[in-house]
Every structure is written in C-alpha cells, then in structure tokens.
Amino acid sequence: MxxxxxxxxxxxxxxxxxxxxxxxxLLYRIFTRTEIEFARARRNFYQHLAGRFAAKEAIIKSLGKGRISWREMEIVNNAEGEPRVRFTSEGRINKTVAISISHTKDYAIAQAIAYEQTHLSSPQIRFA
Structure with a gap:
C-alpha cells in the first residue's frame, strides 16, 4: 500500500x-467560494484561511507536486466539524486523503495522509 x-x-x-x-x-485563486464563506462566518477569519491554506499545501505534498491545483480541492467540515477534502476534479485523484488542521492566533498547521483504498487494505485513519 x-x-x-x-x-x-x-x-x-x-x-x-x-x-x-x-x-x-488572491482569495479566489486559492480558495473556493465555500471556503471563503466558511472563514468569513468565523470570528478569526485569517486563522481559518491559514488553516485551509496549510491543509491544501499538505495535500499537495502528500499527492506529489503537480498532481492537483489549489481550486481542484475544497476543504469542508463534516457534520461533526471535522475537516475533509473534497476533490472537484472527478477521477483525477485516485487516493483517499485524511486531513487534520489546527491553528493558534499566530500559526496554522495541517497534516494530510494520502493512500489508495483497495479491497485488500482499508486503513482506518483518524486524527484526534
């Protein structure tokens, strides 16, 4: 795997x-409308933008540079508030990507783990 x-x-x-x-x-070159609206709805606009920027950078690194552009992915939250990546370029990315985002007043950090999901191996990756 x-x-x-x-x-x-x-x-x-x-x-x-x-x-x-x-x-x-700049905003619309990197972020989708949904991501910008999400950040604007929060008290700390720039912290949330930085978190999503870091997540996109981490995803690019996990997939390999040149495989995906900024706007071919969108960082959204599921019903529990956990961040998820949604790929807007159907079929181009054949991996599952798990992400985690954290931020403080001064910094944002994100981690992405990309893996191929096969019928033989289906890792359960969860971030705390």
Whole structure:
C-alpha cells in the first residue's frame, strides 16, 4: 500500500499580508467560494484561511507536486466539524486523503495522509 504524508505550517500574519496586498484576486485563486464563506462566518477569519491554506499545501505534498491545483480541492467540515477534502476534479485523484488542521492566533498547521483504498487494505485513519 502506498501511504504518503504531507505537513504544512504557516504564519497567520503571512496570509493576512497576502490578502491585504492582493485582495479578492488572491482569495479566489486559492480558495473556493465555500471556503471563503466558511472563514468569513468565523470570528478569526485569517486563522481559518491559514488553516485551509496549510491543509491544501499538505495535500499537495502528500499527492506529489503537480498532481492537483489549489481550486481542484475544497476543504469542508463534516457534520461533526471535522475537516475533509473534497476533490472537484472527478477521477483525477485516485487516493483517499485524511486531513487534520489546527491553528493558534499566530500559526496554522495541517497534516494530510494520502493512500489508495483497495479491497485488500482499508486503513482506518483518524486524527484526534
């Protein structure tokens, strides 16, 4: 079984400065409308954007650079509030990706584990 891990850590201030400089152009280049609306609905807008940015970077690392673009994936929360990745390019990605996101006032970190789900091996990956 092919199992790959990606991790990304980013300063929240770096995201804030980039958004302040590039505005909507940057937001819609990296994030989907759903991701932007999710972050805007939260008290700490930039922390949530940074968390989703870190998750996308971690996913790119776990899949291998050049395999997917920023907007071909969307970070959403399930009914329990756990982050999940939804791929918008049906069929291009043949792996399951589990993600975890955490953030503080200053930093956001995310981890992604990509694996192929086969009938012979179905790992149950859960993040605490």
């Amino acid at each position: 092919d199992l790959r891990c990606g991790v990304d850590l980013i300063e929240v201030e770096r995201i804030k400065k980039a958004v302040d400089k590039w505005g909507q152009r």
